[in-house]
Structures are given as structure tokens and as C-alpha cells.
Amino acid sequence: MRIFKFKEIDSTNKFLKEMKEKEDYDTAIAETQVMGRGRRGNKWSSEKGGAYFSFLLKEDKNIAFEEYMKLPLVIGYSLLKTFESIEPELNFMFKWTNDIYIFDKKISGILVEKSEDYFIIGIGINLNNEIKGEAENTAVSMGKITLKEYKIEEIIISVIENFKKDLAFYFNGNWDKILFELNEKNYLLGKDLCIEYGSGKKETGKGLNIHRSGQLEIEISGEKKLFNAGEIHITKNN
Ligand code: BTN
Numbered sequence: 001m002r003i004f005k006f007k008e009i010d011s012t013n014k015f016l017k018e019m020k021e022k023e024d025y026d027t028a029i030a031e032t033q034v035m036g037r038g039r040r041g042n043k044w045s046s047e048k049g050g051a052y053f054s055f056l057l058k059e060d061k062n063i064a065f066e067e068y069m070k071l072p073l074v075i076g077y078s079l080l081k082t083f084e085s086i087e088p089e090l091n092f093m094f095k096w097t098n099d100i101y102i103f104d105k106k107i108s109g110i111l112v113e114k115s116e117d118y119f120i121i122g123i124g125i126n127l128n129n130e131i132k133g134e135a136e137n138t139a140v141s142m143g144k145i146t147l148k149e150y151k152i153e154e155i156i157i158s159v160i161e162n163f164k165k166d167l168a169f170y171f172n173g174n175w176d177k178i179l180f181e182l183n184e185k186n187y188l189l190g191k192d193l194c195i196e197y198g199s200g201k202k203e204t205g206k207g208l209n210i211h212r213s214g215q216l217e218i219e220i221s222g223e224k225k226l227f228n229a230g231e232i233h234i235t236k237n238n
Contacts, residue, residue: 001025001055010035012054013122017115025164027055029156036124039098039111040231049129050141053156054122063171068119070214072098074170075110075121077178078163080185083107086155087146093187096216097229101187104237105140123159127152176212183209188216191237197230204235 002023009015012028014037019026030052036044046052059068076094083092083100093101100108111122126141127150142150170178183189188207195218196202205220215226 001027004028006030008032008034011037011122012052013037013111013113013120016054016056016118016120017113022056022058022116022118024058025055025160027053027156027160029053029153037111037122038109038124044109044111044124045135046124047129047132049127049143049152051123051125051127051152051156054120055160057119057121057167059117059119067171070170070175071119071121072110072112073182073210073214074166074178075112075123075163076100077182078159078166079108079110079123079125080181081166082155082159082162083142085158086150087142090145092185094182094185095187095232096182096210099187102145103140105138107140107142121163125155125159127155179210179212186210188232188234192235193218194233194235195227195230196233197227207232 004015004027006028009030011033012030015028016026032048033046033052036046036052038044076098079100080092080094090102095101098110099106108123108125113120126139128143129141131139131141131144166178186209189209191207193207194202194204203218203220205218208217208219208224211217211226213226215228217224217226
């Protein structure tokens with residue numbers, strides 16, 4: 001595991017993607033990103049004070065590829081556990097498939113990409129950064145809530161170390177335990193929501209549990225339906 005540190009970079013995910021001779025758990029950390037990328041082509045605002053990092057995970061060919069489909073959920077679990085250990089009094093929630101929320105605002109997001117035999121796991125955490133303008137309606141930083149100043153690198157390292165343990169736990173047959181805890185913190189449970197999926201399809205319904213398959217269960221016109229992926233908009237915060 002090598003650590004590459006940058007004061008400024010376009011995107012830590014892009015850096016690792018383009019890097020030749022990759023090694024498992026190589027990590028890129030940046031103080032700021034000028035082209036921070038979010039999911040679905042969104043921009044990830046990367047002002048100084050936040051944690052912006054990516055690391056590599058080599059695909060193990062002895063493990064069925066489907067097992068890796070739940071990777072974003074396992075990473076979400078590691079983030080929850082890390083945040084809870086830093087601030088045990090705060091009620092962090094997991095928003096399927098990739099986000100951590102607190103007080104109805106996003107504190108952290110995950111972008112998983114694939115390049116050759118490697119998964120590139122990119123994480124942004126709002127820590128000491130100030131959230132400005134419109135974004136204040138949807139995002140919050142840990143420092144804003146607690147008025148503390150966090151040690152960014154220490155937190156990054158503990159997320160990665162926790163993830164290593166959690167991944168081994170997951171591959172050793174403990175998915176049900178991880179899933180149970182994610183469902184305890186399921187931000188979408190009982191909320192009226194609209195899911196956009198595929199190319200331009202939309203459905204509205206009520207959020208239920210995250211299913212064993214890793215899919216989200218939504219009740220639509222009295223019927224339960226499972227979704228693999230999609231962008232969720234909450235229409236009513238029941
Ligand atoms: C999302 O919520 O849409 C995912 C956001 C992921 C942002 C992180 S910041 C570090 C890494 N580099 C990027 O360009 N994106 C990820």
C-alpha cells in the first residue's frame with residue numbers, strides 16, 4: 001500500500017485510474033480537487049478542509065463477481081462504523097446505495113469505479129470544510145455540527161483500516177450481520193420517495209428495507225419491488 005498525497009489534483013479517482021502498475025490498497029489523498037467527481041456525472045465540491053481520497057482494491061478472481069456488487073454497501077458500513085467511533089452521540093444514517101446522512105443532510109459520498117482488475121473506491125467526507133450557498137440545503141460537515149476541527153488524515157486511515165476488516169468479515173459469510181446494521185440505520189425506511197433508474201424511468205413509492213440481495217425494496221401501489229440502482233429523491237420525510 002502506497003500513499004500519494006496532493007495539495008491539489010483534478011480527482012483522486014482519476015489519478016488512481018490512470019496510474020500504471022497499480023498495487024492493492026494504493027491510496028491517493030488530496031487537500032482539494034478541482035474536478036472532484038460524484039456519481040451519475042455529478043460534481044463533488046472539494047474545498048479545503050474535507051477528506052478527499054481514493055484507494056484501490058484488487059479483484060480476487062476466486063471470489064464470485066456478484067459478491068463485489070455489494071461493495072458500496074460494505075464501504076457504507078465501514079464509514080458508518082468509523083463515524084460512530086469518532087462521534088458516538090451523533091445519529092449517522094445510511095442512504096442506500098452510497099451515502100451517509102446526518103440531520104437529513106449528506107455528510108459523505110462514495111464513488112466506486114472499475115479499472116482492469118481493480119476497484120477504485122473514492123470517498124468524500126465533509127469534515128472541516130465549510131458548505132456554502134445552495135449546497136447548505138442538502139449537505140453538512142461534521143465540524144459544523146460539533147464545532148470541532150478533525151484530523152483529516154487520521155480519519156482517512158481509519159476508514160481504510162476499518163474497510164479492510166469489514167471486507168474480510170463480509171467475505172467470511174457475515175453479510176447478514178452487516179445488512180442488519182445497515183437496515184438499523186436505513187435513512188430511506190418509511191419515506192415517500194421517487195427513484196430514477198435505467199434511462200429516464202421513474203417510480204414513486206415508500207422506502208422499505210435493504211434486501212439480502214443488496215437491492216432496495218420499495219412499496220409501489222401496495223406491491224413490493226426491488227431496485228438494483230437508481231437516484232433517490234425524497235418527496236416526503238415521514
Ligand atoms: C457521490 O456522492 O456522488 C460520490 C462522491 C465521491 C467523491 C469522492 S472525493 C474523492 C474521490 N475523487 C473523486 O473525484 N470523487 C471521489
